[in-house]
Amino acid sequence: AQSVAQPEDQVNVAEGNPLTVKCTYSVSGNPYLFWYVQYPNRGLQFLLKYITGDNLVKGSYGFEAEFNKSQTSFHLKKPSALVSDSALYFCAVRDHGNNRLAFGKGNQVVVIP
Amino acid sequence: GAVVSQHPSRVICKSGTSVKIECRSLDFQATTMFWYRQFPKKSLMLMATSNEGSKATYEQGVEKDKFLINHASLTLSTLTVTSAHPEDSSFYICSARGGSYQETQYFGPGTRLLVL
Numbered sequence A: 001a002q003s004v005a006q007p008e009d010q011v012n013v014a015e016g017n018p019l020t021v022k023c024t025y026s027v028s029g030n031p032y033l034f035w036y037v038q039y040p041n042r043g044l045q046f047l048l049k050y051i052t053g054d055n056l057v058k059g060s061y062g063f064e065a066e067f068n069k070s071q072t073s074f075h076l077k078k079p080s081a082l083v084s085d086s087a088l089y090f091c092a093v094r095d096h097g098n099n100r101l102a103f104g105k106g107n108q109v110v111v112i113p
Numbered sequence B: 001g002a003v004v005s006q007h008p009s010r011v012i013c014k015s016g017t018s019v020k021i022e023c024r025s026l027d028f029q030a031t032t033m034f035w036y037r038q039f040p041k042k043s044l045m046l047m048a049t050s051n052e053g054s055k056a057t058y059e060q061g062v063e064k065d066k067f068l069i070n071h072a073s074l075t076l077s078t079l080t081v082t083s084a085h086p087e088d089s090s091f092y093i094c095s096a097r098g099g100s101y102q103e104t105q106y107f108g109p110g111t112r113l114l115v116l
Helices: none
Strands: A003-005 A010-014 A019-021 A024-026 A031-038 A044-050 A056-058 A064-068 A073-078 A087-095 A107-112 B004-007 B010-013 B019-025 B032-038 B044-051 B067-073 B076-081 B090-098 B101-107 B111-115
Touching: A003 A087, A010 A019, A019 A107, A024 A073, A024 A087, A031 A064, A031 A073, A031 B101, A044 A056, A044 A064, A044 A073, A044 B101, A073 A087, B004 B090, B010 B019, B019 B032, B019 B090, B019 B111, B032 B067, B032 B076, B044 B067, B076 B090
Parallel strands: A010 A107, B010 B111
Antiparallel strands: A003 A024, A019 A073, A031 A044, A031 A087, A056 A064, A064 A073, A087 A107, B004 B019, B019 B076, B032 B044, B032 B090, B067 B076, B090 B101, B090 B111
């Protein structure tokens, strides 16, 4: 079975401050890990992924995430948040042999001007 | 690259009618397509997975006769909501991967369905 936990419902951060959105996962094999962002009434937009290689992955719009195998985590980070980063963020995982993604419940990020 | 489109973006229909939603991969061949349903402020619920030329695999609890999925080509999948009722009102999102994008699922912009 594969699953994702995003423990916080909402993350509030002041504009210009670092932003972190937490994600932990559970898979039976090696994980493929993803972060997506969703703006209101829109589909999901791909931000970044970890498949293999360097644990620190850089993605779109200045976001990055670090794969930590021992802690089974894949937290999303941005050094300096923008108001336009306010959106719903989803972490997702699938193991190599699985066709389907398991999504977390999503985190609402609110960047305060 | 990796653009997925959906049409229509919004549809309002009367109870009892059928609605077809199209999902297209514009710049890659989507060997696998997925249909999701999303309720307000909730995560995505996978409805079905389809491989090109094969019958869709539906998730438990999803009525295959109500939500007809066709994946007839490598760039097009359709979801038809048959005899729609108000409880079918939701945000439907398709997703695809394949070709040069085997590892990552790319999502369409979604279709807002309102059944009156």
